[in-house]
Amino acid sequence: MSAKLPTRETPDYDEHYVAPDADKADFAELPDAPPRQRFRLSWTGKIGVAVVLFWLFIAFFGSWLAPYGENDLPFPDDYAEFQEPRAGAWLGTDGADRDVLSRLLYGAGRTLGISVTAAVLAYIIGVTAGMLAAAGGRWLDAILSRTNDAFLSFPNIMLGLIVVAAVGSSIPVLILTAAGIYATIVFRLARAIAMEVAVMDYVEAARVRGENTWWVILREVWPNAALPLLSDFGLRTIYIILFISSLGFLGLGVQPPQADWGSMVRENLGALQYGGSIWAVLAPAFAIASVTVAINLIVDDVSVHSGGRLAQRL
C-alpha cells in the first residue's frame, strides 16, 4: 500500500510515522529466496528438442523412408556425377551418382548411433572413475588423475588416428576409440563436480551418521551432480559426432561404401572443386550443423535453469 506522505515538501523532522495496518498482529516469516523456477523450455529450446527428435526418428526409420538403397543409382540410364536436385533425387546425386537424400537418411542412424553409443560409454567410464577419485581417498585419486592426464595430453584426433591406423577401421573400433578418448574429459568434469558437492554439509552429515562411501556417492553426491553432467552429455555427443566426422573426413572413419555424414562431406568435396551440385556436400554438413545447434539450444536452457554456473564450468 502506498503511504500518503508530505513528500515533496520537507516533512517534519521529528515525525513518527506508523503504518496504518497497526492492528495487524500476524507477521509470518518472509521467504528468504524466491522459490526455484520449474524447468521450462524457452522457444529456442523447443526448436532444439524438435530438431533432435526429428533426427532421432530419422536415425531409427531412415532406411525405410529412403527412396533408394544406400548405394543404388536413382537414374541408372542417365549416369552423371553431381547431378542437380530434380524429381526423383530431391537433393541431387553424389560423385558416384548415388541419391544424396537416401544416403543422408541411411547415414543418420550410423552417425548418431555411433556417437550416442560412444558418449554413453564415455560417461559410464568417466563418471564411475571420476566419482571414485573424488570420494575414494588420496592415493586412488592420484593414480586415476595422473593416468588420465597422460591421455589428455594427446590431441584427440591424433590419438584416434593412431588407434584406427593400428587396428583398422570398423564401427566397434570407432565407438570404443571415441568413448575412450572422451572418457578422459568426462572424468575431469565428473571429478570436479563431485568434489564440489562432497564438501557440502549434507555430505558431512551423512558421514557423521555413519553411511558408507557407496551410499554417499549414490544418494548424496550423484543426484546433485547429475544435472550438470546431463547437459554436458549433450555437448559431448556433439563433439563425438564432429570427431567421427573428422576421422571420416580423413578417410579413417566409417568406410565406403557405407554412408555417414562426415564421410559424405569428404567423398563429395570434389563437387566444390569441379563444379556440379554442391548439395552433396551441403546436405550432410547441414545435418551435422543442425544437430549441433539443436543440442546446444537445449543445453543453454538447462544451463540457465541451473543458475548459469554450469555455463561457466563447461
Place this chain on the structure above:
Amino acid sequence: MALAPIFQAIDLRIAGVRQDGSEVEIVKGVSFDVRPGEVVALIGESGSGKTTLALSALGYCKPGLRIVSGEARLGGQDLLRLPLKMLRRLRGERVAYMAQSAAAAFNPGMRITRQVTETAVVHGALARPVAQKTATSLYRALDLPDPDAIGGRYPHQVSGGQLQRLMAAMALCSGPDLLVLDEPTTALDVTTQLEVLQSFQKVIKQQGAAAIYVTHDLAVVSQIADRIVVLYAGEVKERGPVKAIIESPRHPYTKRLIAAGHASHGGEAPAAPGQADTPALELRTVSAGYGKPINGQPPFLVLKDINLAIPKAGVLGVVGESGCGKSTSARVIAGLLPPSAGEILLAGAALPPMLSKRKREELRRVQFVYQMADTALNPRHRVGDILGRPLTFYFGQRGAARRQGVADLLKMVDLPPAFAERYPHELSGGQKQRVGLARALAAKPEVILCDEVTSALDSIVASTVIRLLHRIREETGVAFVFISHDIPTVSAFSDQLAVFYAGRVVEQGPTAQVLEAPLHPYTRLLLDSIPKLRPGWMEAHLASRHAIGEALVPGLSITQGCPFAPRCPVKLADRCEQALPPERRVEDAWTHRYLCHLERGTVDAPAK
C-alpha cells in the same frame, strides 16, 4: 532544523521479474529521506527489501529487478531517470556503497591504498598524490594502526575489522555526500564490531556525510542511527527518530522486533542438575589441531587442554570470537577431527576418536546441527527422506512406521506433516533450521551439537527457534552443546557457559553466575561489548573502557604466558607474559572455574 534532504525516496516501487514475465513487488511504495550529517537506518529481516531499497540510492537495481514507479532523488536529481553515463559520475563521487563483506570487496592482488583511492582517481576527482594524502588522513580518523604505512599492505595482511574500516575509507575517499552501508559489521565479532562502529560514527560526523545504514540488528542501530525506518515485506511499518522507535514503538511489528532483541537476555534459571550423575558428555584434557602431526602433535594447534562436562539434559553454551576453536571443539566431539590428546567420554564410556572407528550406536547418540541450513540439507531430497533416513538407518523403520515417525518429528519442531513432501528450497530459513533439528532428533540422541544454529536467522525467527529448543529439551531430556558468538542467545538457552579464547577455556561455570560475576578479564570484555538496545550506550561505554585491540594472532601461536595478555587491561607485567595462568575455582561454587593469574580477575586482589 529544516535542512534540505540529501536523499529522498518518494513512493518507490521495485518489482522482481519472474521467468514467465509476471512481476512480484519487492518494495511497495516506500518513502523516506536522509538529511545532511545524519544516519538513517533501514531495518528489517531478510526478504524485507532493505538492500534493494538501499541500492536505489545509487540508482542501481539488481538484475532481475525493475523499478516500477517512484523517484530516488539525490540532491534534487532523480537517479532512476538519469542516463548511465551521468550515474557513473555520481556513484563514487557523491554517493558511495559499502558492502557487507570487506574480504570480498578488496582485490587480494592490489595494495590497499591503490584500491582505496581508485574511485577518486579514476573519476578525476583527485590527483593520485592528493588522494593518497586523503586516504592516510582517513586511516588516522578511522583509528587504524600505523596510518602512514598500512595502505602499502595487501588485504590479507590486515585483520577483518581493519579491512572493514579500510573499506569505509574507500567509500569516503572521494568525499561523498551520501554513504550506503549494507550490514557493515554483521560479519565481525562483538569486540571488533564495537570499535568499527565507533570509527564509523566518528568519521561520518567529521566528514559531514549522510549515511543509509542497512541492518537487521536493532542494538547496533540504536547506537549509530539518528532515525530508523522499519521495513517488513517491502513496506514501511514505522519511521521516526531512534529514541522514539526504540523506547516507544507503536507498530506491532516493531514491538516484536524489539521484544526479540530483549528476550534473548537472561532467561529463567533452569534447575541445577545433580553433580553426582555421570555427565552425558565429557571432554578430558582434549587437544586438537590441523596439519600432519610432528612428534604426535599437530603443527597448527587449535584446542589445548579442554576440560568440559555436560550433565544429562544440560545445556552447555560455548562462546568466543571467531577462530577461538569453538566450532573445532564440536567437530572433535562429532569425530570429524580426531583429537591429538585427551579423551571424549559419552555417558562415562570413552568414544573412539576417529569417526570411522565409532560404532553405529555411538554415532546415533551424538548428533550435529549445522549453522547453514541451506547446505546442511540435500537439495535433491524431500524433507520426508531427509528425516526418514536416520529412522531407517538407526532403527530399521520402513513404510508406514517410517512415515509416522517423520510426521511425529515434524510435529515436534512445529511444522505441518505436509512438509514431508517438500524440497528444502521450498522452505524458509527458519523452517530449514527446524528440519535440520528434526533430523538430529530422529536419531533419539543423548547429545546434540548446535553450531551457530541461529546466527544465519533474523532475530524474531532466532528467538522462536530458541523457544523450540527449550521445549525439546524439556520433552526429550537431551543434552545440548550450544555454540554461538552471540552471547545473548547463548545465555538465553544454556545453563552452563564456557568461554573460549585462543583454543583454551578461559572461564566456565553456571550461566547466571558467569554473566553476573565474570571472573576472567576476557569474559568481562566480551560481555561489555554486547551492544545494548539503548541509544547513547556506546559513547558512555567506550568512554569508560580501555582501548583493546583485536586478536591478530590466531590460535595458540602465543607460546609463552597467558594468551590473553596482549589484550588484557589488568595484566601483571611480571607474571602474565611469562607463565601460563593456573586454573582457579570459586570456593562456594566449584563448577565455576577460570584461567587467570589474578584472583577474581582484579588487580586489587592479587594472587597469593
